[in-house]
Amino acid sequence: MWPLVAALLLGSCCCGSAQLLFRKVKSVEYTSCNGTVIIPCIVLNVEAQSTEEMFVKWNFNKTYIFIYDGSKNNTIVDTNFPSAKISISDLLKGDASLKMDKSNAVTGNYTCEVTELSREGKTVIELKYRAVSWFSPNEKILIVIFPVLAILLFWGKFGILTLKYKSTRTSKRIILLLIAGTVLTLIVIVGAILLIPGENPVKSASGLGLIAISIGILIALQYNVFMTAFGMTSFTIAILITQVLGYVLALVGLCLCIMACEPVHGPLLFSGLGILALAELLGLVYMKLVASNQRTIQPPRNK
Numbered sequence: 001m002w003p004l005v006a007a008l009l010l011g012s013c014c015c016g017s018a019q020l021l022f023r024k025v026k027s028v029e030y031t032s033c034n035g036t037v038i039i040p041c042i043v044l045n046v047e048a049q050s051t052e053e054m055f056v057k058w059n060f061n062k063t064y065i066f067i068y069d070g071s072k073n074n075t076i077v078d079t080n081f082p083s084a085k086i087s088i089s090d091l092l093k094g095d096a097s098l099k100m101d102k103s104n105a106v107t108g109n110y111t112c113e114v115t116e117l118s119r120e121g122k123t124v125i126e127l128k129y130r131a132v133s134w135f136s137p138n139e140k141i142l143i144v145i146f147p148v149l150a151i152l153l154f155w156g157k158f159g160i161l162t163l164k165y166k167s168t169r170t171s172k173r174i175i176l177l178l179i180a181g182t183v184l185t186l187i188v189i190v191g192a193i194l195l196i197p198g199e200n201p202v203k204s205a206s207g208l209g210l211i212a213i214s215i216g217i218l219i220a221l222q223y224n225v226f227m228t229a230f231g232m233t234s235f236t237i238a239i240l241i242t243q244v245l246g247y248v249l250a251l252v253g254l255c256l257c258i259m260a261c262e263p264v265h266g267p268l269l270f271s272g273l274g275i276l277a278l279a280e281l282l283g284l285v286y287m288k289l290v291a292s293n294q295r296t297i298q299p300p301r302n303k
């Protein structure tokens with residue numbers, strides 16, 4: 001009610017003719033994530049009882065790109081903006097916002113002109129485009145650093161394994177661990193090379209996927225390191241469970257980041273990778289403790 005009174009006062013005192021008042025929006029932006037682009041135009045003091053009393057024109061670059069004539073219930077749309085439309089049922093609520101497909105959207109200043117019987121008004125809204133930033137360089141480093149740390153820690157455990165637990169019984173497993181560890185290291189290096197410099201989003205995304213998915217191999221490697229050294233204990237089980245949880249978290253984060261167009265779920269991914277690396281660290285510490293407590297190392301007996 002108040003905007004209305006204000007408008008009436010304003011209209012009668014200073015301007016001579018009644019004005020429509022608009023919600024002030026200077027600009028709106030869209031990204032590649034917007035399927036539909038909405039340029040808002042909200043009239044605050046609509047009095048019309050029927051859309052027949054209303055006339056809406058949208059102007060862009062000095063030409064009318066959209067005209068709605070309520071008295072004829074007729075719409076004219078510019079050929080450059082074939083998807084442009086307004087919601088006629090929302091017009092009486094004052095909403096003359098222009099909607100169009102992203103493919104038709106052009107950045108620039110749009111003028112919304114509304115006429116309601118003898119009252120009229122217009123407002124200018126600038127449509128801007130913002131390029132979606134994927135992960136920032138710092139975030140990319142975070143994504144790479146945890147897996148790299150985890151792999152280094154794995155090689156640390158591998159070192160303890162070869163020094164302390166080497167025997168004819170374990171040598172076959174150690175060779176398999178060596179091969180699997182090398183493959184994983186190479187995959188992560190390739191992933192990092194794709195991810196880090198990539199301005200190319202497809203390259204970056206494949207690098208990210210490569211790292212986040214392949215890093216799960218570490219769980220199997222850690223399990224095999226433990227089995228080769230001293231078998232399962234409640235500690236090693238707890239460590240492995242922590243690592244699986246970290247991996248699941250990282251995968252969920254990865255899926256959400258890829259699905260959400262903008263990677264708003266990055267922290268989930270980072271913490272998952274962090275937990276995974278932490279479990280690797282715990283594994284190394286535990287192994288070091290066990291190894292230094294064992295004076296004479298006995299390889300586990302085959303069942």
Ligand SMILES: *[C@@H]1O[C@H](CO)[C@@H](O)[C@H](O)[C@H]1NC(C)=O
Binds near residue numbers: 033034036037
């Ligand atoms: C683009 O999408 C965002 C998020 O859904 C929204 O806030 C914004 O208003 C949209 N931009 C335009 C111009 O429609």
Ligand SMILES: *[C@@H]1O[C@H](CO)[C@@H](O)[C@H](O)[C@H]1NC(C)=O
Binds near residue numbers: 061106
């Ligand atoms: C605006 O119109 C002029 C000619 O009328 C044209 O050269 C220019 O490219 C147009 N600008 C946009 C952003 O469409």
Ligand SMILES: *[C@@H]1O[C@H](CO)[C@@H](O)[C@H](O)[C@H]1NC(C)=O
Binds near residue numbers: 051052073
């Ligand atoms: C205007 O025309 C559309 C179809 O083009 C129709 O759905 C709507 O009911 C009409 N509105 C009025 C007020 O006549």
Ligand SMILES: *[C@@H]1O[C@H](CO)[C@@H](O)[C@H](O)[C@H]1NC(C)=O
Binds near residue numbers: 107108109126
């Ligand atoms: C739109 O209008 C604003 C304010 O008048 C101006 O600063 C801006 O440069 C204009 N934008 C374009 C794309 O013309």
